Amino acid sequence: MNIASEFAKAINKQLSGLVLEHREILALLAAGPKEQQELFALADAVRKRYVGDAVHLRGIIEFSNYCCRQCHYCGLRSANKDVKRYRLGEEDILLAVRRAVKVGLKTVVLQSGEDRFYSLEQLVRIVRLIKQSTGMAVTLSLGERSYSDYERLREAGADRYLLKQETSDEGLFVRLRPKTTLAGRVQCLKWLKELGFEIGSGNMVGLPGQSTGTLARDLELMRELDVDMAGIGPFIAHPQTPLAGMPGGTLDMTLKTLAVARLLMPEVNLPSTTALETLYPGGRKLALQCGANVVMPNITPVSCRRHYSIYPNKAGIKDEPEECLDSVKKLIAELGRVVGTDRGDRNKK
Ligand code: SF4
Incomplete structure (x- = not known):
C-alpha cells in the first residue's frame, strides 16, 4: 500500500463528510511521521468544531482494588499476591466525593475491580446519597454485572457506565481475559445503553498480539456501539502479570488511534488518559491536541492510590486532589482551552 496516497484518499473522504470504512481507517492508522501531523491537526479541528474548547474534568475514586478476575495485563488480577489490597467504606467514599464537590468537579467516577464485597444495596445507597446530596453526574466502572444490577443502579440515579471492550479481537480477548x-x-454495553446510561468503552493500544487491523476494528466496534465516551490508552506491561516485560504501546500509535477516534466519532467524549502521561510525561497535553476533551483527575485518597496498580508507575499518584486539579487547570489554560462548567454530557447533534 502506498501510505501517503491511501492516507490522502482517506483524509479527502473524511473532509467530504463520508463514513470511513475499514480500509480508510487502516490508512489513517498507518500514517507516517509527516502525515501524522496532518491527522492530528484535523482531529484537533474536528474536536473544536463538535465539542468546543471546554475540557471536562471527571474526578475518579478508585474505591476498591480487589478483583475476582485474572486479566493477563492487569496488576489487580486476583493471582497477584504482591499487591496490597484495600477497600474504602461508604464514609470514606462520600468524604472523597465531598472533596470533589469542594474543588468544583461536576462528575465523579466510582471505579473498582470486580469486587463482590459491596452488596448491590450498598452500591445503590451510595449512588443515591451522592445524587441527593451533590447532584453530580455519577459514572460507575464496576465491571460486568447482570442486567438487573445495572437496572437498579440506573434507577438509583447513576448516569454513566465505563466498561472498556479492551480489544475487538475475540481470540485475543479470551487469551487476555480468561473466563470472559x-x-x-x-x-x-448494549444493556447499559438500553437502560439509558451514557456508555464508555475503550481499548489498549499495543497489546501483545494486536495488529493495526485490530485497532481499526476496535474503533469500528466503538462506533457501532454508539459509545458516548472512548478511553484510548497505551498498554503498559505490569511486572507482576503474565505479560511482564512485553513491549508496550507507543506514544505515536496511541495518539494516532485517539485522533482517528475523533474523526470517526466527532461528538464523543475522549479522555486524555493517565496511562499516556505515565508512558510519556507530557502525553496528556499531546492528547488534548489530538482530539481529547476530557481529563480524569485522580481523587482517591493518596494512601490508597499507589495500590490501584493496573499498570506500574502511574502518573500523579502522590498529588492531593487540589494539587492535581491545579496542574490540570494550568495545562488547560496553557492550551488556550477552558475548564468545562457543566456536566460534560455527550453533545449529540
Ligand atoms: S482489568 Fe479489571 S477485571 Fe481485569 S483484573 Fe484488572 S481490575 Fe480486574
Whole structure:
C-alpha cells in the first residue's frame, strides 16, 4: 500500500463528510511521521468544531482494588499476591466525593475491580446519597454485572457506565481475559445503553498480539456501539502479570488511534488518559491536541492510590486532589482551552 496516497484518499473522504470504512481507517492508522501531523491537526479541528474548547474534568475514586478476575495485563488480577489490597467504606467514599464537590468537579467516577464485597444495596445507597446530596453526574466502572444490577443502579440515579471492550479481537480477548468473552462484554454495553446510561468503552493500544487491523476494528466496534465516551490508552506491561516485560504501546500509535477516534466519532467524549502521561510525561497535553476533551483527575485518597496498580508507575499518584486539579487547570489554560462548567454530557447533534 502506498501510505501517503491511501492516507490522502482517506483524509479527502473524511473532509467530504463520508463514513470511513475499514480500509480508510487502516490508512489513517498507518500514517507516517509527516502525515501524522496532518491527522492530528484535523482531529484537533474536528474536536473544536463538535465539542468546543471546554475540557471536562471527571474526578475518579478508585474505591476498591480487589478483583475476582485474572486479566493477563492487569496488576489487580486476583493471582497477584504482591499487591496490597484495600477497600474504602461508604464514609470514606462520600468524604472523597465531598472533596470533589469542594474543588468544583461536576462528575465523579466510582471505579473498582470486580469486587463482590459491596452488596448491590450498598452500591445503590451510595449512588443515591451522592445524587441527593451533590447532584453530580455519577459514572460507575464496576465491571460486568447482570442486567438487573445495572437496572437498579440506573434507577438509583447513576448516569454513566465505563466498561472498556479492551480489544475487538475475540481470540485475543479470551487469551487476555480468561473466563470472559467479548460477546459477553458487548452484551453488557448494549444493556447499559438500553437502560439509558451514557456508555464508555475503550481499548489498549499495543497489546501483545494486536495488529493495526485490530485497532481499526476496535474503533469500528466503538462506533457501532454508539459509545458516548472512548478511553484510548497505551498498554503498559505490569511486572507482576503474565505479560511482564512485553513491549508496550507507543506514544505515536496511541495518539494516532485517539485522533482517528475523533474523526470517526466527532461528538464523543475522549479522555486524555493517565496511562499516556505515565508512558510519556507530557502525553496528556499531546492528547488534548489530538482530539481529547476530557481529563480524569485522580481523587482517591493518596494512601490508597499507589495500590490501584493496573499498570506500574502511574502518573500523579502522590498529588492531593487540589494539587492535581491545579496542574490540570494550568495545562488547560496553557492550551488556550477552558475548564468545562457543566456536566460534560455527550453533545449529540
Ligand atoms: S482489568 Fe479489571 S477485571 Fe481485569 S483484573 Fe484488572 S481490575 Fe480486574
